[in-house]
Amino acid sequence: MVKVIKVPKTPKSAYDPARKVSNLLKAHIVQLEAARQKQYGLMAIKRPRNEGQASAYIAELTQLVHPAKDDAAAAEAAALRPAVSDEPEPVPDVKPAKQSPARRKTKPARRRAAASGGSAQPARRSKAARAGRAKR
Amino acid sequence: MTLGLAALKHLVVLMMENRSFDHMLGGLNGVNAVNGIGGIDGLTGAETNPDVNGTPVKVESKAQYQGQLDPDPDHHFAAVNKQIFGGGPGNPMQGFVTSYFDQQHNLNQAKKIMYYFQPDKLPVLTNLATEFAVFNRWFASIPGPTLCNRAFAHYGTSFGNVGMELFFAGKQFKSIYERLLAAGVSSRVYYFDAASSTLEVPNILANQPQLFGTFSQFVQDCANDQLPAYSFIEPNYTDHADASGATWIASDQHPDHHVREGERFIAQVYNALRRNPVWTKSALLVVYDEHGGIYDHVVPPAVVTDGFVAQPAATGTNEAFHFDRLGVRVPAILASPWIPKGTVVNGRVFEHASIPATVTDWQIGLFNDRSPREKNAETFLDLLTAPAPRADCIEFQL
Numbered sequence A: 001m002v003k004v005i006k007v008p009k010t011p012k013s014a015y016d017p018a019r020k021v022s023n024l025l026k027a028h029i030v031q032l033e034a035a036r037q038k039q040y041g042l043m044a045i046k047r048p049r050n051e052g053q054a055s056a057y058i059a060e061l062t063q064l065v066h067p068a069k070d071d072a073a074a075a076e077a078a079a080l081r082p083a084v085s086d087e088p089e090p091v092p093d094v095k096p097a098k099q100s101p102a103r104r105k106t107k108p109a110r111r112r113a114a115a116s117g118g119s120a121q122p123a124r125r126s127k128a129a130r131a132g133r134a135k136r
Numbered sequence B: 001m002t003l004g005l006a007a008l009k010h011l012v013v014l015m016m017e018n019r020s021f022d023h024m025l026g027g028l029n030g031v032n033a034v035n036g037i038g039g040i041d042g043l044t045g046a047e048t049n050p051d052v053n054g055t056p057v058k059v060e061s062k063a064q065y066q067g068q069l070d071p072d073p074d075h076h077f078a079a080v081n082k083q084i085f086g087g088g089p090g091n092p093m094q095g096f097v098t099s100y101f102d103q104q105h106n107l108n109q110a111k112k113i114m115y116y117f118q119p120d121k122l123p124v125l126t127n128l129a130t131e132f133a134v135f136n137r138w139f140a141s142i143p144g145p146t147l148c149n150r151a152f153a154h155y156g157t158s159f160g161n162v163g164m165e166l167f168f169a170g171k172q173f174k175s176i177y178e179r180l181l182a183a184g185v186s187s188r189v190y191y192f193d194a195a196s197s198t199l200e201v202p203n204i205l206a207n208q209p210q211l212f213g214t215f216s217q218f219v220q221d222c223a224n225d226q227l228p229a230y231s232f233i234e235p236n237y238t239d240h241a242d243a244s245g246a247t248w249i250a251s252d253q254h255p256d257h258h259v260r261e262g263e264r265f266i267a268q269v270y271n272a273l274r275r276n277p278v279w280t281k282s283a284l285l286v287v288y289d290e291h292g293g294i295y296d297h298v299v300p301p302a303v304v305t306d307g308f309v310a311q312p313a314a315t316g317t318n319e320a321f322h323f324d325r326l327g328v329r330v331p332a333i334l335a336s337p338w339i340p341k342g343t344v345v346n347g348r349v350f351e352h353a354s355i356p357a358t359v360t361d362w363q364i365g366l367f368n369d370r371s372p373r374e375k376n377a378e379t380f381l382d383l384l385t386a387p388a389p390r391a392d393c394i395e396f397q398l
Helices: A023-040 A051-065 A071-080 A101-105 A109-115 A127-135 B003-007 B021-028 B077-085 B096-104 B107-114 B123-131 B146-155 B176-182 B201-205 B215-223 B259-274 B277-281 B354-363 B372-376
Strands: A004-006 B010-016 B048-050 B056-058 B133-135 B187-191 B212-214 B230-233 B282-288 B332-335 B343-345 B395-397
Touching (some): A023 B146, B010 B146, B010 B259, B010 B354, B048 B107, B077 B096, B123 B259, B146 B354, B176 B230, B187 B215, B212 B215, B215 B230, B215 B259, B259 B395, B277 B282, B354 B372
Parallel strands (some): B010 B230, B010 B282, B187 B230
Antiparallel strands (some): B282 B332
8 A cells, every 4th residue: 555645735824036145146146156167268257136037047147057958948048148248237226026926837747747736747738838948 | 685675776865955954854753763763863852052141942843844944954065063062072063052152153043954844744754764665764865955965976075175166177086977088888867947047057068068857847757757867957946937827936955945845846856656567666865965063963973084184275274174974964865665664774874975976886896096085984785675666665745
């Protein structure tokens, strides 16, 4: 007899992209910037103030130093590639997404499956969803 | 060789963030003992640390998922030194409350460093610990922060670093991934997604993108039986929204990220293996990189020196560090259908160098070009001792 253990959901209130950037994320960004510099030379640096800003910048840096393999993701990565600049640029403010309940309506397939206790394998997704997910 | 080791084709390591053994599993004290001995080495409830007035602060099962450890408890080398030795000579592990007090000078906040979770608040971690193998003595490799500790999991050393600066590329010992690549063995670091990324960045990401994938790919690789021999999984380090507008809550359990989301992530990793045929030829190690400044009662032991020295300016303690003792104890669990239910690993000391040591011994065999610490590290695949793959392995419903 296999014991099945129910794991409660995390409350939506846990989501806080306005949280102050941790020392770990600061160090993480410095490492990514160093990797980017190794590949592309000097480029603008950013110093995010909160986790939302940090994650956006980390995504941008990651897609530069580790281009995704499939076409959709590669196209997205290319689109996100910043213009080369010698000037540091300000980080735009990122509004906390928890203020917008509508964001929760578009759960990716993997999370839908997980939430319903289904297979861990992602369900098939639409072309648009695949492109969105591939960026991840 | 055990039947389990002969059957093993995939080892998966999931490294979480910044929680001590007692904080997460201390409430399981004595569980899975045999004839009253050898059970999980957790908390009796009588453990204390003095506050700045000398008043004893007792451990309490009041840990919450979020909102309690803010500010993030200091876990840089000097702070951890105080946590371990701050109680004075012959009185170790008595400086946690005073160390946390240093950050805000708030007595009520400082005592929260002694809080631990009721086991039923962590159904994933505690069930994995009691159903499979839990290590009573797995320590962080360094009494310091994240990156130098994670380096031990990848390289078997931090090359003399005790902090967050890790520009290792080209150093003398190769990462476990580079070793496996040279040996023709598959491996991959699966990071959660681009907005979370990998902490193994400057060392191998730039030059070896073929060694990296995302968590979605891990799930697919499990389903399609395409998992590499060795996988290292990184949780989500950030709260973020993706291009579709979906929001993702950090799952690394780093304070002050929500611990339950980390529980769910551990369950997702486990389920991805458990619900596929790959399960019968896999083992999953769930381990934390360091204790995050949170209380644990076990004194970190001495260990063979690493051959490196961190100077006083790096340690912040006016003393050099010779990498001759371990960091604070962390949770570590090995799950596999080949592990007898309720295994408690006693009498052996593990650290993060045990990870590349185990993978190298398993996949490469004799390999001399590695750090002294790794050469002396315990390996753990001998724990796959079940006579046949268990059919009663738990499942998680998310």
